[in-house]
Amino acid sequence: MVKKGWLVFPVLVAMGLGGLSIHDKVYAKQEEKPKFGKNLQVLTFVKSKEELKGWMRMIKTSLGVDCDYCHNTDNFASDAKPPKRVARVMIKMLLTIRQDYFSFPNAPQPTCYTCHQGHKKPINEPSGGFPKGDD
Ligand code: HEC
Numbered sequence: 001m002v003k004k005g006w007l008v009f010p011v012l013v014a015m016g017l018g019g020l021s022i023h024d025k026v027y028a029k030q031e032e033k034p035k036f037g038k039n040l041q042v043l044t045f046v047k048s049k050e051e052l053k054g055w056m057r058m059i060k061t062s063l064g065v066d067c068d069y070c071h072n073t074d075n076f077a078s079d080a081k082p083p084k085r086v087a088r089v090m091i092k093m094l095l096t097i098r099q100d101y102f103s104f105p106n107a108p109q110p111t112c113y114t115c116h117q118g119h120k121k122p123i124n125e126p127s128g129g130f131p132k133g134d135d
């Protein structure tokens, strides 16, 4: 017991003396880690909270919905709402469209709005349907 006590003492002194710098180092490491996106599966390339916000604002405006259409706003990481799970597939599709078909110089960047135009579901055909027959 006595021996253990003497071992603990120098350790405590060392922690006390070095405490600030250890704390600073740990804090700096936490700062480097993104404080957003606990459950990002497709937007994994996103580098900052601002960039993620940009995507979410684009998505929200494109579909004409609020954040809570897809999110439990107390836990944004949750996948409980079905539209969020569909949206993930849609993001994947959009990234593929951009990479495979819009990578030429000065290519425009399609968005969710390109198809959705402010609707939850894009309108897939004209209101009167497609013309039938020869005309
Ligand atoms: C149409 C559905 C949809 C809407 C609307 C939407 N989001 Fe998202 N959001 C997603 C999807 C899908 C992901 C996960 C993306 C991934 O897996 O990479 C996500 C991820 C997030 C995350 C990261 C959560 C985590 O920890 O993993 C945050 C924060 C977030 N959204 C905030 C918002 C905010 C704020 C709004 C409103 C401005 C919004 N979202 C609107 C679909 C949506």
Ligand code: HEC
Residues within 6 Å of the ligand: 059, 063, 083, 084, 086, 087, 090, 091, 092, 094, 110, 111, 112, 113, 114, 115, 116, 120, 121, 122, 124
């Ligand atoms: C190439 C066209 C296209 C693009 C781009 C597109 N979508 Fe879609 N989306 C569709 C179609 C088509 C449907 C199916 C609509 C239906 O069921 O009638 C759909 C359905 C959805 C649904 C399900 C709606 C529901 O209530 O069932 C969500 C959510 C969605 N899209 C989100 C997104 C998001 C987010 C993006 C951008 C990352 C996006 N979409 C980009 C074509 C597109």
